[in-house]
Amino acid sequence: MNKIPRRVVTGIQDGKSVIVEDQQIENAIEHFPGLIISDIWSTQKTPASLDSEIKILNTAFPQTPKNGTYFRYVVIPPDKNLGIDWKENEPHPMMHQTLTLDYIIILSGELYLIMEEGETLLKPGDIVIQRGTNHAWSNRSDEPCIQLAVLIDAEVKE
Template structure:
């Protein structure tokens, strides 16, 4: 199941007026057909909204982004039977479930989330697993955060 959500990017046109700078489906972006297509990234905060260049024109999501101080948005698709690695990142993640059901397993307990649910992961050790027989699609906003522990496992894809 390819992620084909539209990504509409606004900004200022050459006349300095607000306009749509790009409007395309996520699967047409670099890395857009991967399991974790990147929707947007900013190298630091506050974000710089100047210009009309698309930072995603040459970039795809990678594990290094979870520790380089970037803020970014990505989609993730996980097939039935998927169970990812137990890991933690130096980030604050807002994870929106758009399709299917997912379990987040923590060191002390777990929770199952479905469409419309939002998980706020505050840099703790966790694992993602698909619940049921349909794929899970997640949208995540990831912001850099102060590490909770000295030894943090980097994200794995």
Template sequence: MTPSPLPDIRRVVTGHNANGEATIIRDEVLQPPDVAPIRGVFLTEGFPVQNDAELKSGAWEDSIASYKHLAAQEGAVSRIYDLPPGHVIPTHRTQTLDIGLVMKGSVTLSLENGETTILKVGDVIVQRGTLHGWKNDSSEWCRVLFVVLAAQPIEVNGKVLPESLPKAE
């Protein structure tokens, strides 16, 4: 995949020191993606969120940068997608509630019924477990921030709509 020309993503994470005082515990640039155009921003593994998790274990660091967590079963995942011109994310359905904010460029959302809409800088999408896909139809790179929450499966007329994940590229 072509490296993104968009600015680096700086992540600043606050927390508490051993005396209970507020402090910055991470200030770093997220590494560019290797395979998928995705960078993990943060992962929680329950509700309510444990804001002292970094004091108990460093395990969250290993999982936030990987694509292995599409959604935490009882938490939230946040990711940034950098999509080059012409890039397609195939049609898929996840058992999640996804809240996305277009930060740069534009992206086309397509639904299974053929409906499409173009989302531009500042637009927000609330994706509620529908069968959908994405395409950057523009000549510029697009950056979208998503917060992904685990959700109950969708049931229509007594039938559960199955999760359908895109094939790995």
């Protein structure tokens, strides 16, 4: 399994800032071959509490709490390693929607963001602002793509 970066958590002890935790991420699961997700942190409300961490269940599709956030590290393998057989002019088999506002940063590799109409190639340093729309990720390269994502619960317009 890929080495997930370490997580450093800060806090306050005796009125001074301190490092509370400094260790490798332990919450990493390979949901599909090569698709590694680590749900790093979650908040349960806004404004967020700075006093506690709530352990979260690592899921393939995020379960962002109402009025909360999710912070996740995702390794997306090449499509061919996932066994995805996608034909142009058909919906991508991994098309999905989260009812969240997502801030996504591509750290390494490359990845196509596929929408119901159109797609774009993302490379390291690219940032995606995903606003609750249907989308899929397609890695057509030979290397994994690593992304960081912050998902924020959003209002759904009826």
